Amino acid sequence: MATAFSDNEKVLIRQKLKEVTYDCLLKYGVRKTTVDQIIRMTGISKGSFYNFYDSKEILFFTVLEEYQKSIIDELNSKLRKKDNIGVDEFTELIYNLYQNVRSSFIMNIIQNEEFEFLMRKLPKEFIINHHSLDDLLTKEIFSYIKVKDNVDVDIVSASLRAIFMSMIHIEEIGEKNFDDALKLLIRGLDQQIVKEDNDD
Incomplete structure (x- = not known):
């Protein structure tokens, strides 16, 4: 008992x-x-x-989500302190966030090819709720930057997830060039999102 x-x-x-x-x-x-x-x-x-x-996988996922919230809170804290964030600065902030993730337990899960295994073990509603959380967090980040007209935040959230998931394939992409490729992808996305003062 x-x-x-x-x-x-x-x-x-x-x-x-x-x-x-x-x-x-x-x-x-x-x-x-x-x-x-x-x-x-x-x-x-x-x-x-x-x-x-109910299961160890739900505990794992809870820890993963809380870690995600903590790094997003840290990013938001940095964004609050800045005015007129441009593409370069926003790229650096997102890139550093991803590097933070790479030094965390999440990378161990990714490198051991266990991320997809964990996702398969979770109830479907957890995955759906997690994607909703991603979207909410993305919207919160966007409240601190000037966003171009007609930007779909849900698509940007999915794009950030896709870039994150590239870390599962570092070996295939090539470890030597991965950091530069990661920054290029982030910058390319940011150029589509961030409205700078010199934009028409």
């Missing part, structure tokens, strides 16, 4: 579960991280774990 926790304990345990999971995903990846590892490092029973999350 699972232990009953106070509301404060639930908050602390949920936070600990996410911290442990982040570390495990960074070290071991999706397939090699087990519920047994997580509960041992967190200090709760398996029954208690399933009171918090």
Whole structure:
């Protein structure tokens, strides 16, 4: 029988579960991280774990989404402090955000070809909701820049996702030129989006 926790304990345990999971995903990846590892490092029973999350994949996805929100919040914080952001500056900000991702646990998942595996293990509504979150976050970012007329934010959000997914194929694209190619793709997209003061 699972232990009953106070509301404060639930908050602390949920936070600990996410911290442990982040570390495990960074070290071991999706397939090699087990519920047994997580509960041992967190200090709760398996029954208690399933009171918090229906599966380890949902916990993984929660950690992934929270990380995504944190880097978007960081980007928004930088955007708030700037006026009249042009293509070059916006390209650098997005490029640096992607580089931040490359040094995170997400890259371990991508390099081990586990991202698609994780997506397949999740309920369909999680994927749909995640894409909705991407769109909302993109709209929030766009509130800080001048956007060209007739730009469809949903298409831009999908384009940013497509560029992000290119990191799954670094080896095929060529590691030597990948960073330059990534920046070129981002800049090309930004030129279609950002309205600069000298634009007609």
